[in-house]
Amino acid sequence: MLSLNLLSYTNVTFSKPTSKYPLNASLLDPNLVNRARSHRTTRCQSPVPQIPSSNINHGFTFVSPNFQIPESRSDFGGHPCGFSSRFSSHKLGAAAGTPEEISPDGEIKDPKPSKNLKLAVVFGLWYFQNIVFNIYNKKVLNIFPYPWLLASFQLFTGAIWMLVLWSLKIQPCPKIDKSFIIALLGPALFHTIGHISACVSFSKVAVSFTHVIKSAEPVFTVVFSSFLGDSYPLNVWLSILPIVFGCSLAAITEVSFNFGGLWGAMISNVGFVLRNIYSKKSLQSFKEVNGLNLYGWITIISLFYLFPVAIFVEGSQWIAGYHQAIEAIGQPSTFYLWVIVSGIFYHLYNQSSYEALDDISPLTFSVGNTMKRVVVIIASVLVFRNPVRPLNALGSAIAIFGTFLYSQATAKKPKVEGDEKKN
Structure with missing residues (x-):
């Protein structure tokens, strides 16, 4: 309750009403209204008679005994004429033709075109870098089919980049x-499994087929999360049905089908899903570490996981494979360039994805990631001229569309989790 000392002369400030709370001009003192209109740029004064306290509602001053200011609109600003600065900035923005953003507490925010431009650049780099990585990664594996060494080099490149x-x-x-x-050991292990499995798949089948199978990652997310106690509504479970059907149709009609390539892509999905789930559980106490730094340390630890195993699995074949690759390509410098480009762009596209995730919602990121697979599949088919059967293309489209439906079905889940964290 506000207490007011009413004087015979009271400073009165006016705020132009919104459509939600219209003011009836007939209720105002005509002299006071005319004076307010003629002196918009100066402080307005008008003699107001003393009003008994019984006519004061919730401590608000009446301009006349018949007129009271609603409590919900008592937030007058500091403008000399009483017009709210919030309202003035809104009108100014409208006059300039600039879109306004209104925060939940009612504050009007200035538009941020620079942020939108930065986000567009990050998305463009993310897609471009991913395409370059997939193309040169496949080029190297076509003449040097040793994915364990190549995957290790890509992690090594990322580690040097972060250092x-x-x-x-x-x-x-x-x-x-x-x-x-210690908290990173688990996520880094699953990241290593996901990365090497995808690289093995790329070495055995077409890039497009690997990405179609990797689009089934939401299926593994729902299944593993359900085992760990999470619950999903019916529409989420229904959204994974077209993913399963589309991937199955694409697999049985794939020209370059290979069980090693299929299992590599499937294991990659398992690895990355477990990495995401394990990260949420083990890294709760390290929220001050941003996404890029977190990915950098995961890369470094993954390198220590992978390289010793790579030596054991295929180390004895590297020298002979190197000579065969140089003989096939003709110039050693070209081979070195392809390997270096694959390593650099592997780290860059992951870095761009983390930067994008810092600025957008999980739903937008998920939809963007789905569209990224479409772009990569189309680019790889055009570059390598892989034969694509109509049923294979249909299955790929159904699987990717199912991934999009999954993104829409889980759109509300991150918001709920965010509200729980705030509470």
């Missing part, structure tokens, strides 16, 4: 301790 960013202070290096490293 350079940290040493030059382009990216702030996070403060780490023993508990942080």
